[in-house]
Amino acid sequence: MSTFLLEIVTPDHLAYSGEVERLTVRGVEGDLGILPGHIPMVTPLQVAPLVIKTGNKTSKIAVNGGFVEVRKDKVVVLAESAEAAEEIDLQRAQAAKERAERRLANADKQDEIDYRRAEMALQKAINRINVYSSNK
Incomplete structure (x- = not known):
């Protein structure tokens, strides 16, 4: 091929x-x-x-x-x-996911920049966890 x-x-x-x-x-x-x-x-x-x-x-x-x-x-x-x-630190990715979820739960929706940053951090953490998990 x-x-x-x-x-x-x-x-x-x-x-x-x-x-x-x-x-x-x-x-x-x-x-x-x-x-x-x-x-x-x-x-x-x-x-x-x-x-x-x-x-x-x-x-x-x-x-x-x-x-x-x-x-x-x-x-x-x-x-x-x-x-x-194999380069992903699973514990670090899970900690980042939990931090982002806490920030989103407590976020003031008026502060759109902080809310969007927390959403992006959550997406990145979930992406890293999914890639790590798919290799096992």
Whole structure:
């Protein structure tokens, strides 16, 4: 089966680089499957797992926003952060989820900025927990 080069880049490091057969991402308009020969495009990403298929192996990476750029010869994901399941500290992710839930429960809905930040923190924590759990 044919492949394409996938690079996942964060502000800190190159999180992934390798040949893959298929990539699934969640863009702002829904899930997007990318195969070799996909038309060039750029779309923003939601906080969601990125699913990579290579041979018999499927792996997930927790991506917290960013963009995917599909080029003729490769796909580049520019992400705010990206963590493979084995890199995720489950206790830290669960603590972040609990903090965000407490902030949302006690939030003053008038303070929209704090409320939105708490919602994003909760989405990111849940994404990390789901990716970690899917690897077990």
